[in-house]
Amino acid sequence: MSHSLIDLNRAGIGLMEIITEPEFCSAVEAASFVRELQLILQVIGVCDGKMEEGSLRVDASVSVRRPSEPLGIRSEIKNLNSIRHLMRSIEFETLRQISILESGGQVLNETRAYDVETGETVSMRDKERLHDYRFMAEPNLPPLRLYTNDTVPNGVPSDQIINVDELRAMLPELPNAKRERLKKQYGLSVEHSNVFVNEPTLLECFEKIVANQNLQNVKIASNICINEVLAAVNKKNIAFSASNLSAESVGELVELVQDEVISLLTLRKILEVLLQDSSKLPKQVIEERGWHQVSNETALENICCQVIAANPKVVDDYRDGKTKVFNYLIGEVQKKLSGQSNVKAVVRIMKQKLDT
Numbered sequence: 001m002s003h004s005l006i007d008l009n010r011a012g013i014g015l016m017e018i019i020t021e022p023e024f025c026s027a028v029e030a031a032s033f034v035r036e037l038q039l040i041l042q043v044i045g046v047c048d049g050k051m052e053e054g055s056l057r058v059d060a061s062v063s064v065r066r067p068s069e070p071l072g073i074r075s076e077i078k079n080l081n082s083i084r085h086l087m088r089s090i091e092f093e094t095l096r097q098i099s100i101l102e103s104g105g106q107v108l109n110e111t112r113a114y115d116v117e118t119g120e121t122v123s124m125r126d127k128e129r130l131h132d133y134r135f136m137a138e139p140n141l142p143p144l145r146l147y148t149n150d151t152v153p154n155g156v157p158s159d160q161i162i163n164v165d166e167l168r169a170m171l172p173e174l175p176n177a178k179r180e181r182l183k184k185q186y187g188l189s190v191e192h193s194n195v196f197v198n199e200p201t202l203l204e205c206f207e208k209i210v211a212n213q214n215l216q217n218v219k220i221a222s223n224i225c226i227n228e229v230l231a232a233v234n235k236k237n238i239a240f241s242a243s244n245l246s247a248e249s250v251g252e253l254v255e256l257v258q259d260e261v262i263s264l265l266t267l268r269k270i271l272e273v274l275l276q277d278s279s280k281l282p283k284q285v286i287e288e289r290g291w292h293q294v295s296n297e298t299a300l301e302n303i304c305c306q307v308i309a310a311n312p313k314v315v316d317d318y319r320d321g322k323t324k325v326f327n328y329l330i331g332e333v334q335k336k337l338s339g340q341s342n343v344k345a346v347v348r349i350m351k352q353k354l355d356t
Helices: 027-044 083-102 164-169 175-186 190-198 200-212 218-235 247-258 264-276 282-289 297-310 312-319 323-336 343-354
Strands: 058-062 075-080 110-115 120-126
Touching: 027 083, 027 175, 058 083, 075 083, 075 120, 083 110, 083 120, 175 190, 175 200, 190 200, 190 218, 200 218, 200 247, 218 247, 218 264, 247 264, 247 282, 264 282, 297 323, 297 343, 312 323, 312 343, 323 343
Parallel strands: 075 110
Antiparallel strands: 058 075, 110 120
16 A cells, blocks of 8 residues: 555543432433433534434443442443443342342443343443543643633733623523423423423424414414324434425424314324425425315214114214223214314214214
8 A cells, every 4th residue: 555544533522420329229210310411412412312323422330229328339331332322231239239239249340332132231341440530631732721700810911811690691491491381381291391391493493383373272283283293204214304394394284183074093194195295385295185174964864873873883882881882882983984084073973972
């Protein structure tokens, strides 16, 4: 060879290490902390948080102890690249250490790795020689001194000072504050608030819809965004941000459902079309395919009568108190109308027919 190549990889990219106190009592707590940290780092633009690509990795120090005893000897599980692996490795390591102590053994202070294939942690090297981990100052890195508004020294130019209070005031809306705002501003549930915080592009879509449309019920938009749209893109193993769906399309779907122009079953069929062809809007798809919701009372009443006549035993069971079969009858009406009936109207009409 006439030359050599050097792979600098991430040379020049700063490495930030965050170390916590031994605050967590379970794998779930540790995983929840890492997920929240991941969200914060993404929001403030520190890193993209993609664990599988190496942007964020986790080392977990695990120890067990009996009640009222001091912290036990810990093992450190290195280089975990997903929250799922973090949880499973901690769960396994906890049980492994308990088993050792209950059998009269002693846990070693060591570094371990997580084997994805077996779901177990395996020993890498011991940490008994503490001098191997001694701290050595880097002479080319000056100490980092942080100040607050109350401790900033006089006479020093502001561009030479790191003022924590000034930096805090510049932060964007953080995940926990965003959850609280969503609950207070829109009346969303804790579950929906959490989903939106975890899906920032979907949240942006939701807030555009709410801002641009005269919604009778904001929860309709929330339910459609999470239960229908997000479910549809997840089914195709793509992120909402990578899908063809726009706030305009999703907003039109919300409006059509709210105005009872389409049913949820029809909405799902429209989503399938939109995910394949982003050039069309929902109303165009409805017109082209004749997917309008059937709300005509006479037409629905005729179909309900047909279903009742075709299912005498089910009708007798319902009138004998087996009310669970009611959903079967509603399903039969839906089948006859290809899922395009106004379900609320069908339920009301069917009840009237069965209860008289």
